[in-house]
Amino acid sequence: MTNIVGHEYQKLADLLARETGQQLLANRHWRVEMALKPIMRKHSIPDISVLVSILSGGGERELLRECIEAMINNETCFFRDQANFALLTGPVLDSIRAHRHTTKRLRIWSAACSTGQEPYSLAITFLENPEKWRGWNIQIYATDISTSALARARKGVFSQFEIQRGLPVMLMLKYFDQVDGDWAAKGEVRKMVTFAQHNQLDSARAFGQFDLILCRNMLMYLCDNKRREVLEKLSAALAPDGILMLGAAETVIGQTDKFEGSREFRGFYQRTGAAIPGQHRIAV
Numbered sequence: 001m002t003n004i005v006g007h008e009y010q011k012l013a014d015l016l017a018r019e020t021g022q023q024l025l026a027n028r029h030w031r032v033e034m035a036l037k038p039i040m041r042k043h044s045i046p047d048i049s050v051l052v053s054i055l056s057g058g059g060e061r062e063l064l065r066e067c068i069e070a071m072i073n074n075e076t077c078f079f080r081d082q083a084n085f086a087l088l089t090g091p092v093l094d095s096i097r098a099h100r101h102t103t104k105r106l107r108i109w110s111a112a113c114s115t116g117q118e119p120y121s122l123a124i125t126f127l128e129n130p131e132k133w134r135g136w137n138i139q140i141y142a143t144d145i146s147t148s149a150l151a152r153a154r155k156g157v158f159s160q161f162e163i164q165r166g167l168p169v170m171l172m173l174k175y176f177d178q179v180d181g182d183w184a185a186k187g188e189v190r191k192m193v194t195f196a197q198h199n200q201l202d203s204a205r206a207f208g209q210f211d212l213i214l215c216r217n218m219l220m221y222l223c224d225n226k227r228r229e230v231l232e233k234l235s236a237a238l239a240p241d242g243i244l245m246l247g248a249a250e251t252v253i254g255q256t257d258k259f260e261g262s263r264e265f266r267g268f269y270q271r272t273g274a275a276i277p278g279q280h281r282i283a284v
Contacts, residue, residue: 008048008049008052009024009032011052011055011056012024012032012052012055012067012071015055015056015064015067015068016068016071016072017223017226019064019068019199020068020072020145020199020200020201021200021201021222021223021226021227021229021230022071022072022073022221022222022226023221023222023223024071032071033048035070035071036048036051036067036070036071038070039051039063039066039067039070043063051067055067065147068145069145069146069147069148069149072145072146073221074114074115074146074149075114075217076113076114076115076117076118076217077117077162077165077166078117078120078121078163078165078166078167079121079166079167080117080118080121080166080216080217081216081247081248082166084245084248084267085121087265087267087268088214088245088268089122089125091264091265092212092243092245092265092268093125093212095243095264095265096211096212096242096243097132097133099211099241100211104135104136104137105136105137105139106136106137106138106139106211106212107139107141107208107209107210107211107212108122108138108139108140108141108210108211108212108213108214109141109142109143109204109207109210109212109213109214109237110122110140110141110142110143110193110214111143111198111200111213111214111215111218111234112143112144112145112200112215112216112217112218113142113143113144113149113150113153113195114144114146114149114153115149115152115153115158115162116142116149116152116153116154116156116193116195117158117162117165117166118142118214118216119140119142119153119193119195120156120185120189120190120193121166121167122140122193122214123140123189123192123193124171124175124189126138126192127175127188127189127192128171138192139194140192140193140194141193141194141196141207141210142193142194142195142196143195143196143197143198144195144197144198145197145198145199145200147197150195150196150197153193153195154190154195155184156184156185156189156190157179157182157183157184157185158176158182158183158184158185159181159182159183160181160182160183162183163176163182163183175188175189176189200215200218200230200233201226201229201230201233202233203233203236204233204234204236204237205236205237207237208237209237209238209239209242210237210238210239210242211239211242211243212242212243212244212245213234213237213238213242213243213244213245214245215230215234215244215245215246216245216246216247216250217247217249217250218230218247219231219246219247219250219255220247220249220250224255227255227256228255228256231252231255231256231258231259232256232258234258234259235256235258235259235271238271240271240274241270241274242270242271243262243265243268243269243270244259244268244269244270245268245269246269248267252269257272258271258272259271259272260272260273
């Protein structure tokens with residue numbers, strides 16, 4: 001099996017950008033090769049050059065889907081970026097709860113959810129505070145472009161390595177059952193999350209509007225014009241007084257005029273010009 005060369009890598013990068021908006025960095029040659037080798041063995045494709053030729057022909061949509069999903073970065077963990085997540089599950093959710101106290105209805109979107117650790121972390125947060133959220137209609141929607149990642153997320157089964165990344169032992173024992181060396185989320189956790197396949201480049205209007213959107217550590221992989229496009233779609237999906245959470249290393253500054261820094265929560269974002277009573281602008 002021949003190693004990937006520059007022009008083949010560029011063609012794969014072009015395919016990924018076209019389908020998802022994501023960029024392949026120049027230093028990820030080895031990772032792409034490792035990800036594609038099982039697919040090539042499955043389809044009896046002898047080397048990368050043949051694979052690139054087949055994909056460039058445009059007729060093998062299922063093969064293209066498999067390759068795109070393999071090249072996407074699905075890195076995630078429970079309660080990721082713990083300081084920011086604590087701010088989210090404490091003051092941010094408390095603020096949203098105050099604004100929704102008359103309807104007691106809360107809609108959350110975990111966009112680019114990968115294998116499900118983020119939405120399950122949210123579900124556990126609510127389950128840990130039953131009195132605070134008693135009588136509330138809480139809907140957690142979780143989407144990803146990868147059908148294979150979503151299949152794993154729906155099962156809610158995680159390896160020992162995955163389960164110990166960010167998840168405190170007491171919560172692991174309380175909300176997961178050990179099954180053949182893996183850890184399976186209990187029904188009360190899984191039933192709180194609805195999973196669906198969605199490409200962030202596509203419209204999300206069918207999902208309705210959300211009070212809180214989490215789109216973390218995905219925008220950093222997009223080229224500039226696609227980043228703006230995704231942020232515009234997120235803006236349309238966010239309630240006028242809703243909150244957007246990005247990854248700790250991501251920002252809307254210089255990326256879009258649809259969002260601005262939250263006037264209450266550093267590192268979070270709101271729709272530009274949103275009038276939210278009781279808030280004061282802070283620097284971001």
